[in-house]
Amino acid sequence: MDSSIKGFLILEDGSSYSGEWLSGEERAGEVVFNTSHNGYEEIATDPSYFGQIMVMSAPMQGNYGVDRSFWESRQLWIEGFVALDIDKHNRAWLERLAEFGIPTLNGIDTRRLVLHLRNQGTLLGALVKAETESQAQVRAKQLIQQHKELPGDWVYTVTVKEKKVLSGAASSGPRVALIDYGTKQNIVRELLKRCSEVAVFPSRSTYEEIQSWKPDGILLSNGPGDPAKVEGTVDTVQKFLGKIPIFGICMGAQIMARALGAQTYRLKFGHHGANHPVKDLRSGHIYVTSQNHGYAIKEDSLPSDVNVSHMNLNDNTISGIECKKRRCFSVQFHPECYPGPRDAEVLFDEFMDWIRE
């Protein structure tokens, strides 16, 4: 421990956590915790985690190394990685974090941090190298301030810049347009299994741009940040409502809700884990789901033709909505999993059924 560099995680409320600085540059971000036991590489490459410092509640991290095929996008998006005991023998994960300059803090009392975030709600924070806490506080304050000044449409940062068309494995399957708010690769993989073609569109694509490709259905992907701040997409989605089936996932679900006229709100500390029970209120079936969202759909703002289709059984928040009339449905959790149980993959089949109808 003697030769190690001291590092701090300072939260915007001033609370501080010290540990061992393992790599990366100093950064600020929204501090969120994730209770998934596994899947650090999937999480770090999930664009939904853009702008966030990831606190892993499971203490042992990096244990099983890395694998490029686990990546959920083209790069690591997290603003920091915080854990209690990161593997220093198998250094593959540490090296990957270092390669992307991700600040990595080890030996942190993550339990205290998680309980704090649970009680205070999500907070901004900064990871800094420092000898003393007071030095750290000063530096962190600046970084947090800079972070606050970032533009709010995080989706626009992570989305593809140009339309991309991929051919799927099902030659007789439908053509689906995927609006990329920061999609996980596994959504693409699940679609490719079932579709003849998938076109990935940038988040601010217009109705005309998408319609010119003549999709049979649209999937609104997951993505980072506040749904209310995502620009140039609610209109597009609105125009498709009722015309072709639309399926929304996570951020996609919130965009859909807004397009339907409902509102979204910020959860106290969000859902970030791979063990959340969700009930499909239509079939009664219960899935153990992977979740990662800080915002949710406001139930009393739902228009009368929209039903709540899925419910989170932990806190009874909305986990999915459905509007038969306007041919759309969405879920707040991740049927594409990674990390997490694959129980809900059937929802992609359901989407195909909607398209076929």
Added chain:
Amino acid sequence: MPLKEKYKKILILGSGPIVIGQACEFDYSGTQACKALRALGIHVVLINSNPATIMTDPDIANTVYIEPLTSEIVDKILARERPDAIIPTLGGQTALNLGLELVTKGILKKHNVEMIGADEKVIRAAEDREEFRKILDRVHAKYPKSEMVRNLKHGMDVAQKIGFPIILRPNYTLGGGGGGVAYSKEEYEQMLAHALSESPTSEVLVEESILGWKEFELEVMRDSAGTFVTVCSIENLDPCGVHTGDSITIAPQQTLSERAYQDMRDEARKILDAVGLECGGANIQFAVHPDSGKRVVIEMNPRVSRSSALASKATGFPIAKIAAMLAVGFRLEEVTNDITKVTPSCYEPALDYVVTKIPRFAFEKFPGSKDLLTTQMKSVGEVMSIGRTFKESFQKAINSSESACGLEEVTFAMEKLTYPNSQRLFHLAQAMRDGKTIEEIYQLTQINPWFLHQIKDIVDAEENLQKSSGIANADQLLSLKRLGFSDKRLAHITKTSEHFIREKRHQWGVHPRYLQVDTCAGEFASSTPYFYSTYWSTASQEKFGIQDGSVMVLGSGPNRIGQGIEFDYCCVRGVKALQKQSYKVAMVNSNPETVSTDYDTSDYLFFEPLTSEYVLEIADFLKPKGVIVQLGGQTPINIAKDLSEGGLQLMGSSLNAIDLAEDRARFKEVCEALHIKVPKAGVASNITQALKIAQSVGYPLICRPSYVLGGRRMEVIETDADLHSYFERHAVVISLESPCFMDQFLEGALELDVDIVRGKDWCAIGGVIEHIEAAGVHSGDSMGVIPPQRIKNDILKQIETLCEKLAHKMEIIGHLNVQVAVKSDEIYVIEANPRCSRTVPFLAKAAKVPIVDLGVLAVIGKTAVETQPEKYSYKQLKEVCVKGVVFPFNKFTEADSILGPEMKSTGESMGRSKDYSEALLKAFISSHHRLAKQGEIFLSLREKDKDALLETIKRLSQLGYSFSATQGTAKFLYDHGIDCIPVKKVHEGRPHCVDRIRSGKVATVINTTSGRQSIDASFSIRRSCIDYRIPCITEDHAAEALLLALTKLHAGEFDVAPL
């Protein structure tokens, strides 16, 4: 309403006596289930032959039958109770097999009783390996190449196809009984014969070896709506080849990638669906190739299990309780998570800590047995520990095991590394100290490098500390404590004392913090008072609403021979008694199998090692009124002095009173002052002294080294030659510092166990158990009966008075167990234990005296007027209760089954009846003796037993049994007009008596012997009985008891009655 209204009365099948592979985890699960069903308003009927269990206590089920777990008995109970359903999934393999038997014999149908939790199809699918493989094929799951073998010849053909090494798995046995790994044709042939005889269906699965693969287990649940959750993933540190019960395991798994883990989870769900398990818990074991990642399914159990108990403790998810609720119609979403109180149970627990389980072994109890771990389970107990990191958790677990205080230094032996054994961890660490690389050790052990690196970190930290000049500051100490080092281990490394380290630590303010086990890694608030300690927490210590002045109860730690479930019964009962007196109770224990570590047993549960360091730290946090050390067996007694010196108030007997009983010399003085006879004794540190003492004490005598507990290395010595041999064999443990005790052996004396409670102005006798075997057999190994059958009433009265006097003189407050021997109407006191004894639960059930409750009242200072001890008398009981005993000799293939002063049994049963012979018969049946109604009894008797047993043999002859006997015994029988076939002793040439036993001609063996030489000579007789599961009686009083039982067996029909 989720509860199906049709279930108004349900019968739960228990698991019977504790055996290797089936221990108190089923008391834990059964108790949980009983409580859950009762809370739903269901009338719960329970059958279990094990009186040491908590589930058989009156408060747990509505109606309790302590009866043999056989289909005939259950048939009678069903007729009497007429329940609506029966649950076979809570009592281990015993209950599952019994459930299946009840179906196949049409007994359930006859009584119109439904089997819930698992049906016939499910049990068959999981337990019949061929059936199971068909299911695996259906879901495209892989499994090791294998074939079912039903005879030797076929077995040899299959071996050709598969190639060595080969794994043998007998069908329908528990804990992999009779199984193992064969490396050569010769070994295979021998093992196959044994395995075929172990399997009740004479079927053995002969299987491709997956030795060296990584092993995992998933604990899963499914409800009737198809909701599926993985409660816990468990990874074995030991690779395949070591039974999972003998493996060091950790939860959650650590070395599988997300993909690999989800693949496994998906497969588990598919298997469960395909097996057709409608609802309940199950575990599925997998092996994963370390390089290719290829995964195969090893087995699945559609019931609660040892690992489900571990998983429940590891996660806070009460699998058994929920399994019971699912069985009566609930769905997971309808069961609230007990811990968070707000979320439903259809989630998967998230852990922010690491759990380690380390098994405890007893090879030293079975001379001749090889300390080798194979696919047949041999451990007798286990500990679990919780730490924030693997290293902290792992070292805490070593501390919990009570057999080491860390990775202690050993003299490295290569075979202790290459062949898995109980000492492997220490040799592994030593190999690292001696310079072996991780890669080398991996090649030798196949233990995943991830674990090796973690252990290496610990070894490195020790080496760094050794090189430095002591611990410099608080930071350094804290970082060492975060690696899980005990103060004692740090003292050893820095060549200081434990006291010194503790003082330093306190001076520097380095204390552990207590965190909650909350099932959700902190995501939701939780109020469940289930705690573990860690040095990783930087938060200020939360008080969790705990008020000062609670009472700490120390548990008994890992099960071992001589200290098991009985003490958990005492603890749990004690906790309840304290709560009735309005005390808040904190339970400390390290054994995951127990009821005492269920989070709703006590007010505060601390899952911690039972060493003075950890207990004192808890006390520092809790600020209790005091600690009770007399409920958890010898473990708490052993640390009582340290606790008292550490400032913790002992409640009940003082340290002096404890010492009076523990220190033999002081105890003798007390006895002498009261004019109580004790056996003549002496102390010798070498053979010359010993021979002198032998002259004054006289043969036979009992020798034992002074520091040894629980009768280890204790032997009856009859001649000078034996004495020489004893001192030669045990030379390593006998010295001036630890001399050998030599006691007069009261041959043929009747032994009795007396359990007594003393309050400040009162005494109560809990009961007196008469041993069936004569003195010389360890009290834990002898059968016993209450009320005493052979002792005269006036002698009994004298014994009671004597014990009361003794308790008074010693100033005992609370429990005292006194062992007494009676020879020629003279009473001798052999020893006293200042605590609850092994016989307490048996007495409580048999005599219905709430002895633990009385002990608690004494401890908290209640007077005679408040307690009214005169209300209770064990003499009021209307039934005769016999304690049966169960031994693990079938697991230790090289060990001798002869009984002696060293305890070897793992469990006990109870036979209850109005009539002594029926109680005996039930006790024999419950202890897994296969009593034959007819056939040949083989006799080989030592000279002095011949006359004594003549009458017994004549009566056996009248019952229709025929006899075979060795020369001397045969001649004796001829002389007394009893016909018999003479057979040769083993050294007299073939065919000899063992050939006869192995050929299946013998139904029962009575073989009494003494003297080292003849014991060795007759070893193979007893061994063959174990292998062929033939009752083998090795003591004359036991032979008489057997006769009584056989007489009853011939008389037919017996009755059942609830407690």
